[in-house]
Amino acid sequence: MTREEAIEVLTSKDVSMMLEALDMAINALEQLTSYEQTINKLTKAISEQEPTTHGYMLVCPNCGLDVHSDFESCPRCGAKMKVGDV
Numbered sequence: 001m002t003r004e005e006a007i008e009v010l011t012s013k014d015v016s017m018m019l020e021a022l023d024m025a026i027n028a029l030e031q032l033t034s035y036e037q038t039i040n041k042l043t044k045a046i047s048e049q050e051p052t053t054h055g056y057m058l059v060c061p062n063c064g065l066d067v068h069s070d071f072e073s074c075p076r077c078g079a080k081m082k083v084g085d086v
């Protein structure tokens with residue numbers, strides 16, 4: 001039984017078919033719950049993976065270029081970038 005058929009049976013008030021439709025509805029809800037748990041796990045994993053020290057931009061003291069904090073020196077002029085705790 002597809003979800004569409006289940007909805008059709010539930011709205012047609014055919015009692016004998018309703019039990020099957022009910023099973024279908026319960027299965028669908030259980031699937032949604034497990035999807036939700038998977039998404040929550042992934043969201044948590046992603047947020048934990050992102051270190052707070054990464055992903056910000058610095059400005060090169062020599063040429064003024066926006067340089068990602070991962071760079072130790074400016075990719076344009078080669079000037080040393082000052083990165084946090086040295």
Ligand SMILES: [Zn+2]
Binds near residue numbers: 060076077078079
């Ligand atoms: Zn530079």
